Amino acid sequence: MLNIDALAKAHAEAPVFRGVSLQVRAGEFVALLGESGVGKSTLLNCIAGLDEADTGRIELDGVEVGPLSADARARLRREKLGFVFQAFHVLPHLSVAENVELPLRLLGTAWRAGRRDGADARVQELLGAVGLGGLGGRLPAQLSGGQLQRVAIARALVHRPALILADEPTGNLDPATAARVMEALVAQAHVSGAACLLVTHSAAAAARADRVLRLTADGVVDGTGADAGLASAEPRARPCP
Numbered sequence: 001m002l003n004i005d006a007l008a009k010a011h012a013e014a015p016v017f018r019g020v021s022l023q024v025r026a027g028e029f030v031a032l033l034g035e036s037g038v039g040k041s042t043l044l045n046c047i048a049g050l051d052e053a054d055t056g057r058i059e060l061d062g063v064e065v066g067p068l069s070a071d072a073r074a075r076l077r078r079e080k081l082g083f084v085f086q087a088f089h090v091l092p093h094l095s096v097a098e099n100v101e102l103p104l105r106l107l108g109t110a111w112r113a114g115r116r117d118g119a120d121a122r123v124q125e126l127l128g129a130v131g132l133g134g135l136g137g138r139l140p141a142q143l144s145g146g147q148l149q150r151v152a153i154a155r156a157l158v159h160r161p162a163l164i165l166a167d168e169p170t171g172n173l174d175p176a177t178a179a180r181v182m183e184a185l186v187a188q189a190h191v192s193g194a195a196c197l198l199v200t201h202s203a204a205a206a207a208r209a210d211r212v213l214r215l216t217a218d219g220v221v222d223g224t225g226a227d228a229g230l231a232s233a234e235p236r237a238r239p240c241p
C-alpha cells in the first residue's frame, strides 16, 4: 500500500534524513519510533504530500506522489489518506458529528456515488466504534482530550482510507486515556483493513503493532532492540466503553 524508496530530506541545507526505505502492506499496522527531531513528522508530511522530499520516491496505492500536481496530491490525500495528529486538530465551531463527516463532504458526490449507506449512518457508525455514540451533537469544547482524539480517529477513518498516518496520537494524553485511544485506533484500522503507520514514543502503543521500525538520520532500522527509547510501560489497553 505504501512503498518508500531511498527518501532523503534536508531543511535549508541541514540534513534531516537520507536512505529511508520502508513498506507498509494493506492491513498492516507499523509503529515508527525515533528520537525527537529525527524527522518522523517530516516523513509523514512527505507521505501525505504536505511536504516534499529532495530525492527518493514515495508510492501510495501504486501511485508515485512526487510528480503529482498540488491538486492531484490533494485529491489523493482526500481519497486515500486518514491523518491523526498529536494536537487533534478538531474544528472548534463544528459539532463532533460534523467534524467526523468532513472528509465525506470534501469527497462529495465521489463518495456518495460508490456507497449505499448514507453519510449520517457512516458517521454514527464511526462514533459508536470509537466509544462516542450519542456525543455527535456536542461541540469539541465539551469533550475531554481523549474524547477529542477519538473524534480525530473517527474522522481519519470515516471515508475508508487505504492508509492511516498517525503522528504521536497519544502524546498529549494520560496513560489510561492513551491506552483507550490506541485501542480504538488499532481496532478500527484492523476492521477497515487499512495500512497504518503510527509514530509513537509509547511502549504500549508499539506493542500493538505488527512491526516496529526506528527512524534514524541514515534510514529505517528494526525498532525492537533494547535501546528503542520507548516511554516506560503504560497500563494494558482496555476496550472503549
Ligand SMILES: Nc1ncnc2c1ncn2[C@@H]1O[C@H](COP(=O)(O)OP(=O)(O)O)[C@@H](O)[C@H]1O
Pocket (backbone or CB within 6 Å): 011, 012, 016, 034, 035, 036, 037, 038, 039, 040, 041, 042, 043
Ligand atoms: N519547516 C522547517 N524548516 C526548517 N527546519 C525544520 C522545519 N520543520 C522541521 N524542521 C527540522 O527538521 C528536523 C525534523 O523535524 P521533525 O520532523 O518535526 O522531527 P520529529 O517529528 O522526529 O520530532 C528537526 O531538526 C526540525 O528542527
Ligand SMILES: [Mg+2]
Pocket (backbone or CB within 6 Å): 040, 041, 042, 167
Ligand atoms: Mg514529530
